[in-house]
Amino acid sequence: MAERSRRIPEATVARLPVYLRALVDESDAKASTISSERLAELAGVNAAKVRKDLSYLGSYGTRGVGYDVEYLVFQMSRELGLTHDWPVVIVGAGNLGQALANYGGFRDRGFPIAALFDADAAKVGDVVHGVEVRSLDDLPALVADLGHVIGVIATPAHAAQEVADRLAAAGVTSVLNFAPAVISVPEGVSLRKVDLAVELQILSFYQQRREGGPDADDGAVPPGRPAPAVG
């Protein structure tokens, strides 16, 4: 009966963590079951989507009742691979890297910061919130030691690709890129990106659209048009 057809759509995967967080909150609030309706509300989606998404994990609900919160939390954690911690190594001990190292939200959710790397020898040895900044040369040994880790790139754009290469070479197969640059990774390595400026620019698009679309901002004239600038 269950869908359970062992290929969870990407869009669904991206929502599972949101459901999980809602479920954990609900569990903390002592709820023992939850309907798709309620979970949808907490996750900011609609109920049909919740049911479809959950159906990919298996038929874990009870008709007329809803889903058992604890059981769903368990199944979902298992599906997401959250039954054990994933150490995170951050490369780039600048602003963002330090803030991330420092950000409690990771540790709390099973992603302890295992190391902070920087290419700048002057920074090596500094201690940022209990984590010592190390040389990138130590990366392969650390990865070999820890096994599976998630690599976070928090360098300037120009260094991002080289860091990605070094992470991959060291055996890291999951990478989260914060650098404002498009990078590529070998087959078999997962890559996700968070680009803060891009997010602001997307918001800018919709904001400006709301005000009546693109239009000469202040008499500014376009730079020389291309070829078809004829009459």
Add this chain to the structure above:
Amino acid sequence: MAERSRRIPEATVARLPVYLRALVDESDAKASTISSERLAELAGVNAAKVRKDLSYLGSYGTRGVGYDVEYLVFQMSRELGLTHDWPVVIVGAGNLGQALANYGGFRDRGFPIAALFDADAAKVGDVVHGVEVRSLDDLPALVADLGHVIGVIATPAHAAQEVADRLAAAGVTSVLNFAPAVISVPEGVSLRKVDLAVELQILSFYQQRREGGPDADDGAVPPGRPAPAVG
């Protein structure tokens, strides 16, 4: 001829900033024209997608030649509403908020930090990288003063919804949420979210999947199954 049918798909909008960055780089490198093939490579997508996306902006290319880099930069900036700066107000002067205030990438791309707010009276008055931490009570006046701003939520989860409400009440119509919580905003307000833990959890899913899918981690037994646990 041009598509230009005045409704740019969301997926396209999300890629425009990436194209723009690539184009600016290419422009800095003194290229005067660029093919969809090359732009695709720089943006990490395929050429057909680039052409489709650009066609929504209008027919700005020249067959047999490619796109005029400067002209595309201009059109795209205009479309994205990047012909003027957008001041950013950050709410939450904790770790992340301070790092963001501090992060040069915003200012450089036309998003100057106009203010940093915090609910904690003890933090008000502190100066973080040249920006004074202010009380949230000052928000409405500031927004009234600046006009269009982008609001960034960098608070703990529990405060996020209230901050969103106050931003909306103050007239902010573009919000970027970093708090690990689902929030809702009124119609007419754009909301985007960046959830760091969610990104890691998504990576965790694919990583774990690569290792043979979900399976008892260490003899751990699922907590009591729900209703259908019968014989």
Add this chain to the structure above:
DNA sequence: GGTTGTGAACAAATTCACAGCG
């Protein structure tokens, strides 16, 4: 009665493939 699970309908996004034009 209430709520899930899921086919079927629909919508959005991507990719193909090629005509059209420079």
Add this chain to the structure above:
DNA sequence: CGCTGTGAATTTGTTCACAACC
């Protein structure tokens, strides 16, 4: 001949609507 622009085909994702079941 090369590269864009875009219809058509395909794939992916969402929503509907209702039978199945507790």
